[in-house]
Every structure is written in C-alpha cells, then in structure tokens.
Amino acid sequence: MSNSQAFEAKVMALIVEAVPAQYRRRAITPELRLKQDLGMDSIAMLALLFRFEQAFQVDLSTVDVGATLAQLRTVGDTFAVGRDVLEKASRAESV
Amino acid sequence: MSIDLRGIVDGIPSRSAGNAVYTFERGRTVRRSFVELRDAVLATAERLSNAGVKPGMRVGIRSPNCYDWIVHDMALIRLQAVTVAFTADFTHWQANDLIGKYDLAMLLVGGDRPSGKREPHVYWFGGDNDDVKARASTAVESDADYRRPGLIFSSGSAGGLKGLVLNRPGIEACVDAFTMALQPRHDDRLLLFLPISNFQQRLMYYSALWYGFDLVVVEPVHLFRALHELPPTILIAPPAFYETFETRFHNMPRGKQQLARMLAQVIGWLPSAALRRRLARRVFSPAYEALGGNVRFMVTGMAPIKRGTLELFAMMQLPLFETYGLIESGSVALNLPAANRRGSVGKLLPGVRVELAKDGEILVYREEPIAVRYFECAEGENERTFLGDAVATGDIGRFDRDGYLYLIGRKKEIIVTTGGEKVHPSVIEADISGCPDVNRVVVFGRRSAPTLAAIVLPKQPDDADAKRRIAQFIEQLNQERWRNITVDNVVFTAEAFSLDNGFLRPNLKLDRNRIAAHFGTAIG
Numbered sequence: 371m372s373n374s375q376a377f378e379a380k381v382m383a384l385i386v387e388a389v390p391a392q393y394r395r396r397a398i399t400p401e402l403r404l405k406q407d408l409g410m411d412s413i414a415m416l417a418l419l420f421r422f423e424q425a426f427q428v429d430l431s432t433v434d435v436g437a438t439l440a441q442l443r444t445v446g447d448t449f450a451v452g453r454d455v456l457e458k459a460s461r462a463e464s465v
Numbered sequence: 466m467s468i469d470l471r472g473i474v475d476g477i478p479s480r481s482a483g484n485a486v487y488t489f490e491r492g493r494t495v496r497r498s499f500v501e502l503r504d505a506v507l508a509t510a511e512r513l514s515n516a517g518v519k520p521g522m523r524v525g526i527r528s529p530n531c532y533d534w535i536v537h538d539m540a541l542i543r544l545q546a547v548t549v550a551f552t553a554d555f556t557h558w559q560a561n562d563l564i565g566k567y568d569l570a571m572l573l574v575g576g577d578r579p580s581g582k583r584e585p586h587v588y589w590f591g592g593d594n595d596d597v598k599a600r601a602s603t604a605v606e607s608d609a610d611y612r613r614p615g616l617i618f619s620s621g622s623a624g625g626l627k628g629l630v631l632n633r634p635g636i637e638a639c640v641d642a643f644t645m646a647l648q649p650r651h652d653d654r655l656l657l658f659l660p661i662s663n664f665q666q667r668l669m670y671y672s673a674l675w676y677g678f679d680l681v682v683v684e685p686v687h688l689f690r691a692l693h694e695l696p697p698t699i700l701i702a703p704p705a706f707y708e709t710f711e712t713r714f715h716n717m718p719r720g721k722q723q724l725a726r727m728l729a730q731v732i733g734w735l736p737s738a739a740l741r742r743r744l745a746r747r748v749f750s751p752a753y754e755a756l757g758g759n760v761r762f763m764v765t766g767m768a769p770i771k772r773g774t775l776e777l778f779a780m781m782q783l784p785l786f787e788t789y790g791l792i793e794s795g796s797v798a799l800n801l802p803a804a805n806r807r808g809s810v811g812k813l814l815p816g817v818r819v820e821l822a823k824d825g826e827i828l829v830y831r832e833e834p835i836a837v838r839y840f841e842c843a844e845g846e847n848e849r850t851f852l853g854d855a856v857a858t859g860d861i862g863r864f865d866r867d868g869y870l871y872l873i874g875r876k877k878e879i880i881v882t883t884g885g886e887k888v889h890p891s892v893i894e895a896d897i898s899g900c901p902d903v904n905r906v907v908v909f910g911r912r913s914a915p916t917l918a919a920i921v922l923p924k925q926p927d928d929a930d931a932k933r934r935i936a937q938f939i940e941q942l943n944q945e946r947w948r949n950i951t952v953d954n955v956v957f958t959a960e961a962f963s964l965d966n967g968f969l970r971p972n973l974k975l976d977r978n979r980i981a982a983h984f985g986t987a988i989g
Contacts, residue, residue, distance in 0.1 A: 387716045388709070391904065391924065393961060394716070406965035412685070417709045420689030420755075436686045 400446035481677030509540035517599030520545035527551040528575025533590035548615040568604035628841030634833035639795035653678035656697035696757025704770035745782035794856040795835035809869035825861040884915025900938040902931040918954035926959035
C-alpha cells in the first residue's frame, strides 16, 4: 500500500467510527457528504478533527480550526484537507 | 451567602481570589486570575462610563466566546446598563441596523474588525475605541433597583427567535438553586464552550465568579482541545456531544463491544464506587481520555438525550445526568449522583414548584422568574407562556411517586385520533423503538380511521425479515401494551431522517409536519 493509500485508509477508519448508526447503511465513498449523507453534525466534526490529531500525533493549535472545518464537505475533502493540515503542522514544528 | 449580581466583582477578593479563567488565544492557553478579571472589569467600566454609558442604557454585545465577553458583561452590570446579547442569528446584521432596531446606545463587538470607516457607536474588543461614544437612545429605563439587567434571544422549538426580558432576582435565584445542587468546590473547573450569548452559559460564569471555581471559556471549535489540555471537572453539553461517544462505541467491532459490556457488568457488581471507577477507566480509557480524565459531573439538557447514551455512560461509570429547564423559567429539575433516575429529568431544584395542567402541561412557578416577558415574539406567545406567576412550558410531563419528573412530549405534538383518544406520539415511538430492528419511527394519527400510522426506518431497510419482525413487534404492543390505541398502518421507508430532506429541523428535532406532508396519503 502506498503512503497515500495508507493515509486515506487511516482517515477513512476515523470517519467510519464517527458515523451515526442510521447513516451506516451504505459503503462510505469519497463523494459522500459528511453532513447530509453521513449525518455528521458540527460536534461530530469537531470530534473527528480531534481524533485526527490523536491518530496522526499532530498539534493543531496553530491551525485555524474553524476555517478547516468549513472546508470539510465530503469524505474526499477530509483526505485533501487532512494532508494540508499535516503539512502545515509539520512546517510549524520545524520553524 | 446568596449571589448578588451587582456585587460579584467587588466580592472576588474575598470569595474567589484563588480561581482563574482560562482561554485559548492565538494557539496559546492564557490564564487570568479572577482578581485580574476584576481589575479589567473596573477599568472597562470606567472606559465605558467615560464614553457615555449610563444606567438603564441598552448596550449590545455581539461576539464569539472570549475573555472580553465576560469582562464587558460584568462591566455593564457594574454600570447598571441593560445588556442585549445577540446570538449567532444576528451575525450577518449590519451594526447600525442592530443599533437602530434595538435602540442601543452602543454595540460591543468581538472578532476581527473590518477595515474601513469606524462607526461612532460600535466598540470593538481590543480595539482603539477613543472615538466611540454612547448614542442618545430613547430606550433608557429608570430602574433604581436594577431589576431588569438585560435582554436575550432564544430559539423556540419551531425555530422562531424570541426576545426575553431578564429579571435580576430570578437570575440570582436560578444561579443559587443550580449551584446548591451542583455543590462546586474551589478546585472545580467548568468548561464553557457553547455560545455565551446563550444565557445559560452566563449563569454558569456568574456562579463561578461568586462561588469560586475555575472557568475555561473557549469557542465551540476548541471543545475537544480544551477537554484535553484543560480537563474540566464539570461539563455541561448538549446530547449531541455525548452521543458522539455512543456512536464511536457502536462502531467498534461487535466482539469488542460485547467484551466491553461483559467487563462493565462485572465492574458494576463491585461494591466500591472508587474501585468501579478505577477499573472502568482502564476498560473505557479512550472515553475517559477524550473527556480529559478529571470529570466528576456532566450534565445534559437542551434536548432529549437518547436512553442508550445515558446507559452507555452509566456502563462506563461516567457521571452523566439529565436536566430540564427553559430559558423562560430557568432550570427546573436535575438528576444528581445521590438522586438519579434514568429516563427522568430529575427532582425539582430548590425554589421551583411545578403543577401539571389538566392536559399534563408542566407549569413552573418560582418566587422570582428568570424572565418576565417576551419583548419580541409571535402573536399571543406572551399570553400563552407567561401566566401570572407561572411559566407554561409547552412540555407534557408526569411525576413518579418519588418526585422524579419525566418528560412525555411537546403539547403541540399531541395526537387526537378520530376516535377522540389523546396520544403522546413520543410514548408510542419510544415503545416501537424498543425493537432492535428499528432505526427511527414517527407516529401519526390517521384521518381515515381512529388508529395510528407509524413511519418506520429500519436499520436494514432492504431486509424483509427485519420488516416482518418490526411488524410483529408492533402487533404485540397493540395486543399487550397499548390500551385504547392501535397502530394498524406501518409504513416502511428507506429514507434517512436528515437536515437535507427537512425531516430534521436545524435543532435536530423531528419536523413532524414535513414528514407528514412527505408521506401524505400513505399515512391514511
């Protein structure tokens, strides 16, 4: 598995654990919308962000969390935004 | 000694000097003692006074959660001005429109200041406000005893915004009652993350400043960070927060869930509460860590919480208690460690009396109400809600023989069948939800018969056996549990209940009218 695939699998696992029961009837694919299709409300999104921080051992204190959340519309967005967040956090650490 | 809102700041040196407020600012944790806060309040009060703020003037606050919110609120109380707290519903209003509509002398604003022309009566937290002056408004009320310290806004269950006139003695009584029940210690730490414009949050920091316990004040987006870095001992959160834990638990592999349940059962047999907690902490370590590891009392209200969530927290030996209150009446009832009955909202708080109207509506009596009327509402709402000494809640309830209050449903939702039977749909829905195959159920009266229809979303909508089991379960309820009512029309759907399709309102409650309109003739 490539690094990219491993990253997406890890993020997907975090999403799977956060989706409420009534929305887990179908396979979770990148185009699904987090809120409308997977029932993730604002608190569930915050929990996801925090689990991301724990899973990837990254410090998000310097990231604009509000802006980050606003970009998270679909499952696919979490991969792109997640990579971006990791990159920013890693740059902040090396400064 | 009972709280005196006007005396909070002066009382800090003797009452709560050892405590502090924590915030996150630009990625850092900032700690300020209550004594520092007091100094900031005094300086701010002087600044606002010099800008022309006088007793009785209306001063608006529109800001995200921040230290300055608290400082300026306390400063305005000191000046005996009337605070007008604007909720997120007003985010996109122009400042001058707010000032005009609510006849404000000044509007205090937090957040990023836009570039451009400065408004003469708009004061920005942390900004250069030398040129800002109070406007000569017409809404200056003479109130020598400062009985009306503020105006607030609240969303009703139907989504409409209502404006309320606060009553200082009622605020004080409410703070005292809740605090007496909570029994906070000086080493307690309360996390506030819901918007401060939601008045319940302000009640909590008034309590902290007067009775002396630490505060953590953050924006909602920093909730989980705050839990991790500044672990609270006391947490008040909506059901949705606690339900994220239930979701995570139920999404674990089945074997892991079963093992956890078995271990929890064994732990539950142990006689020592301390030992039970210690072992549960190891078995359910992710949950304990996510909550910061220090929590001794968690409260939920604002909306009904799922029974399964309460049961999960009990299984994990985590102290989660359901409460009930409205902003119109203040907190009404609260479950406590020593007096807890799951499924109820607890026993009445000190100073609260409840009568049940003939239809079971909860009427709340307090010597001093927290709010005295709406200043902005739909026609007739004042008369329907404020009934002399009582607040009519619109909720139907019942008491058990030990005095625990149970919520049955909303008065507006009562179904009257064509046969004249009155039914609380939430009771029937709760019964049907006992079937393990049911995901969601909504019940309606039928036009064509004196019976009920149930719209059911199964957990596995494509499973014919599951549908059969659900139908049999309902038939058994018809035969053995329900008297005088029958559910004889079960409509299965595969459509999730969501905000998108309008089946759920923005507050995540069912929009029964929308659901009924959608299923139309199928209900019968």
